[in-house]
Amino acid sequence: MDITSDTHSQHISNQFNQELEELKTHLMAMGGLVEKQVQDAIAALLDSDSRLAERVTDNDRAVNDMQLKIDEECTRVLARRQPAASDLRLVLAVIRATSDLERIGDEASKIARNALSLAESGLTARGFVEVRHISEHVRKMVRDALTAFARFDTELALKVVQEDDAVDSEYSTAMRSLVTFMMEDPRSITSILSVMWILRALERIGDHADNLAEYVIYLVKGLDIRHSDVESLDDETLKRKG
């Protein structure tokens, strides 16, 4: 059966309702911080803002701390409540989601470190157009995946999953043109390599957003669509299977 975002507040035990509610709230707070980290890392790159880039790398510790805290809360719920059905799926989805959010945070730090080295070298690199384009795309994916999580919205989650293919193909195109730039102008290799690392980080962020969206579908429908053929999935299929 499908569940809704208020399903987890209907237990006979109010304490249990509260514990599950807190898991969701803390996950959303972590998601908000991670989203901001990605946004700041890209801004630091495009505006050559070293101070902002440093702030992003410093904030990564806060992301890690949040992951540890939420995982500990999940462990406590598992040990004390032995949740079943949708409650169990919520706890599993949150544990998995914190791991992907933490990695998005790591990718944001990577972008910030590369932005810092580019800013310090004073080089203007090629490929910023591609970075701007893909970053907008993956930031939207992260935002939508988190919104889907908050609202238990499988339709939106499915859109995120389907977006990931578009990001992957944009990434391949951008990489090909950067390789061409490097062949044309070998002096630009160092700076272009930094941009390539950044594009790679953005592509990975897209993958993690895709994972987050898959957890929403698992949580709501009880369907594990990891390793499924995305093309064959549409909302009707999910409705039938759920």
Place this chain on the structure above:
Amino acid sequence: MSVTLSPRGASAEITDFDAAASCFAIDGLSLAYDGRPALRDLTLAIPRHAVTAFIGPSGCGKSTLLRALNRLHDLDDTVGRAGRIRLEGQDIHAPDVDVAELRRRVGMVFQTPNPFPMSIYDNVAFGLRLQGIKRKRTLDEVIEWALVSAALWDEVKDQLHTSAWRLSGGQQQRLVIARTLAVQPEVLLLDEPASALDPISTLKIEELIRSLKSRLTLVLVTHNMQQAARVSDYTAFLHDGELVEYGATDSLFTNPRLARTENYITGRMS
């Protein structure tokens, strides 16, 4: 041992094929105490060599259903019944069925351990002696086999002739299971077999249940949902005398089909 038939829910019909492929085939079973309905038109097949658990709130009919499987309700004149129960294809209410033989084939273990006031040996020998088996060597062999099967032999082999009442609650329950196993049943019905036991004894009983399913079909009634999730292969959720949902335990406890099941197993108000 493979399961030949997946369980059928309330809406499905039991065909002769299903009845032949399952241990119990229950067809449109309704039961009432003094005209008050306790089971309403239940249809389900219980697979062989598997553990099937009945869960549900107090008064939902799970113990009534369990007792119907070896005709324990025969002792109560106020009970009315409609529908059919087949054991290995044979109607258990057919006029030619010997009830004592049915209860040998379908053994029952209750919530509170009930060893007889006699020695451990005599407890296990009881059913065999009723069957007319008197030869000491045969009795010795079967009693050792039954106690080994019930995972009790090592603990009692040096005190077989002391009173069964000296055993702990958990040991007494395993003794009762050994007593039931001694007469070679095909099915073991367990009505809350571990609810009066401490956690370690409970785990021993659960381990025993799992080890027995290669030889027997087991049907378990339990209030403890974690227990149903731990030991059973199939779970049936009953509510108000109706079979609400019946399916593989793995999917029922992670992704039940119906909201009523979800609400019950996750402790929500329904």
